[in-house]
Amino acid sequence: MKRVPLSELERIYEALKSYGSVWVRKKNAYETAETPEELLSTVSKVKKPAKFIFLPEEEPLLAFVQDGKNVTFQEVIREAKGVIFGIPPCEAKAISLLDLNFLQGEGEDIYYKKRRENVLLFGLACLAPDSRCFCTTFGYGPFTESFTDIFGVVVDDVLLFEGITEKGKDLVKNLDVEDAKGEELKKLEAMKKEITERVKKLDIQGIQEKLARMMDSEIWDKISSSCLGCGACTYYCPTCYCFDIQDVERPNWGYRLRTWDSCMFTLYTLEGSGHNPRPELKYRWRNRLMHKFNYYPVLYQEFGCVGCGRCIEVCPVNIDIREILMEVKNEPIRA
């Protein structure tokens, strides 16, 4: 591990800057830093997750020009290059889950890929998990480095860090920094244990199999009864990615736009005939929970939730996904 005192962060800032944009944590969103001091942000959970950088709320996919019966078009690919500094393990893991959808199999999403492959994740251990965090439920925790390119921990007034991936190691190699001191590493271990234990872990063992048998359960009525269908939970969720594609038309030209969408909306599945395969909120809630706790595991052997607690925080009617998971777990199965 390497070390750099927080008072000398400009020593790594320039190197990060030479890689591209440097995004740092602000209260509401990740924003590009103008000064090395901004790396010092202590925001522990940014409201809008970093997925916005890879999957913007809206982006043009192509632009076209019409001339009588003729049309020509051009692909429009918005690239991004840089480092997200301070991304916590939960969000880094969430990005690894988005990769499963956007980068696996045939038909790689090149819009996502062009940004993903040129943006490094400089993760920082999460030192202040809050009352809504339940990351340890999913087999990782506030000090897990595996989903990042470079991972660091702030110990007192020093940043300790190391390269995790090849790209991360390359960047660290060229930095003018010293090796971490023995007592700092010792302190790090103690912090890791203490802070990780602070997170309240849920016991969701067997939830995937249980859900598979609960398609027709009455629990969905109960869960969805107070839900407004506003979709806030899905917009702020770092693992949700549903999108819509629509054309914007101007006289003789236009563009095709990808925008976020939400499985909590009626229009999401409404068909041309008026038929809707998920006509009521309870079916949409069922789909949301199933997608994260049954379908994702079936497809990728990974849960589609990282336990960040954002959906709990933003829900206007205080629906708590942890309580729902416990209800599912405790619900008797009718024969």
Place this chain on the structure above:
Amino acid sequence: MNPYAPELYRIKKTVFESDDFTLKSFLLEPIDGNMMDFIPGQFCEISVFGKGEAPFGIASAPHEKEGLLFTVNRVGLVTGALHEMEEGHIVGIRGPLGNGYPVDEFKGKNVVIIGGGFAFTTLRSLTLYLLENRKDYGKITVIYGARRPGLLLYKEDLANWEKRGDIELHLTVDTEFPEWDKHVGFVPQVLEKVAPSPENAYAVVCGPPVMIKFTLPVLAKLGFEKDKVYTSLERRMKCGIGKCGRCNIGPYYVCKDGPVFSLAQLEKLPKEY
């Protein structure tokens, strides 16, 4: 490769298929001359630039090299704009998408094709494919119905098939019409009357939900096993490649893992279609 970038196709020919002008067919040719290869039952996303994209089953057969055929029911934004288009207009095509009918699994078997209304599109493709590769397949039976004679698609093809000795065609309309000398009644009733044998056979069913609902019990009664009955599902779609999340039924995406499923497969999935 950008999976969202369409290929440009030019409309070569259009024809109204139904006497009420709600169903219009489009023959499309690639402007770069490269006709795509596909399997009957696959579909494409057609772009009307400025209006958007919508999915349509391919109605032509892979060996029909003069162009891709689509038949479009006018219901909304994209389909409405398509209906306004004529020969020479350019549209975008992404595809072929989806799995298609299991034509290899059908080899050596009898195939019963059951269609209702304008859902006959990909069944036209399938029927022509089976006829083109006639020696690979057993008996071919087609049962196809519409509310009235004027709503039956592809009349030229139907007339050709009637003349051939190697395909059994049963056409039906809901009620009696002057000069209509074929079956009268709903598709499930005609299926019951024709009573194709389930022996060494597969059935493919496409049509409006009510038709499917009443056809499946008849097939079961005739003895068709659930893994020998295939249908093609429709869901609202956007990306067509399993990314946007919209068309899932359980862990499967209709656009990527479907649209063709066997009843045995569907039985294990939530009834979200």
